[in-house]
Amino acid sequence: MTAIIKRLEPARAMVSARDVAIGWSRDAVLVEHASFEVQRGEIFGILGRSACGKSTLLRALIGLEPVLAGEVAIEGRTEPRLVAGRPRFGVMFQQGALFGSMTVGENIALALERWTDLPRDAIRAIVRAKLHLVGLDGAADQAPATLSGGMRKRAAIARALALEPPLLFLDEPSSGLDPITSAELDRLIVTLAKDLGLTVVLVTHELGSIEAIVDRCALLDRPARRVIALGAPRALRDSADPRVNHFFHRVPEAA
């Protein structure tokens, strides 16, 4: 019965930002009046040039940075998003942010140990399966420091997926990776999103990644401090707005 009621519920946005302002303080606003919705099952990109506030916006969505104005809701629930409680989403940080004092396996097991009553061997089995999912079979006993950049990000995705969240935030998944590793990671993200029915919000400035995996995106602009475009990357490529057009066609700003 509850399942039916759930199914009849109107589709609610997975993440919604309404008139959000972010920045270091009211005198140093990076982005204001940002409004967008991320639908269930979508891969949503937050795009923009370096230092335009993409990562800060992502951190504000998660609740790691204050929202100076406006409102952020995840699955319809507003703040606080990072209360002491079972997390409702997974996050991959730019450099992976694996805990250096633990093995890769312990990194993934941590949330399972905290939030479930699973016995040790069941947790080990889940850790093995998550590592297989991201293509890191056999890395459970390795120290994070021994992994390459790409492997670290894969391990971080496995850790973010430990508690089966419906929503995943990724901060610059392809930064610092060679084009092939970056493409592999892109493919992994698409596969995970499709097969697990995940909603993914990612920050990037890599045009290759954007066109390969992003369904819809918001483009931030530093001088304007606004979301200057919202839509599918294919549609934005041919935008009449020169700022949007230049971003997608790699045109440097006029000297």
Added chain:
Amino acid sequence: MAWHVEHRAGAIALAGELGIGDAPAIWRQLSSQAGRLAANERVAIDLTAATAVDGAIMALLVDLRASLAARGVPAEITGASARLRPIVELYGGDRPSVAVHPARRTGPIARLGSGLGGVATSVRRAIEFGGELVAGAAAVVRRPSLGGWRDLATLVARAGTDGILIVLVLDILVGFVMAFQSTRQLANYGANVYVADLVGIAMTRELAPLITAIIISGRSGAGYAAELGTMRVTEEIDALRTLGIAPVPYLVIPRVLALAIAAPILALLGDIAGVCGGLVVGAASLDVRPHAYLDELNRVLIASDVWTGLVKSAVFGVAIAVIGCQQGLSTRGAASGVGRSTTTTVVACLFAIVAIDTALTVLFRGISA
């Protein structure tokens, strides 16, 4: 000289090969000649006779032009040959200059104000952290599973076992030096055996806890600041929060507990080491036989001498862990931020240890009186 700078009517003319090697001399000449120009006197920075100009010189010329413009002397860079034109354009020498006004110096009162503002922020952060710590401790008491107990044994071992040797050596030496310094005075009064009183009481009440705390500040306090600071700048603390794990109960409480356990144990060992140092001097320089020394020690030393020292030591341990963790968690910036936190931790710990020592000494005297 391969270059030449000359002031002619309405122009500063540069000639020859102008490069970074001669830049100091060129800059001096340019500055002195620019200083003689009156406001509203139009001037051309003339490169007609220049055969080569590098980036450093171009940067100086562009800066000279901007500072002249700020003084109301309109200047432009002229006469560049076809060979020089690309570098002139690259440095913006062909575009109208933007007047550069020297950065305004903040006065002493403004600096004092911003300094005081910084102090106020630090105090506020410390109070906030104190609140988080109390809330974290309460949460751990209610739900012990919130703490990162897996690391506790390692933390105690790292702070305690690994520090034993250095604490023992230092305390032996301090006991030794203290006894040695007092030999002449004690011998003058024939009070040789009282070396045991001196060393025993001073070590147990004061010196062993103090020296242990100083070692722990340098080893564990700075270590915690560096460890948590690094976790902070690599976003590991943020990652912890996104996994639904609060950093204070998970990282800070175990560290505070580890030092509260390790510090008194080390201090107790330090007591023994210091007394042994005194014993050696007693036997070697004061003709106090070891058993006489120990008898005297047994007579004079009361339990409260030892336990007040150990209580002090535990409080020092807590303070060091709290300061180290607070500094670590509030680290900003990259690797340099970690270095700053570490330094601040050691200084703050040493200050806190002496301040707490004073307060506790007065308090214990009040209790025993």
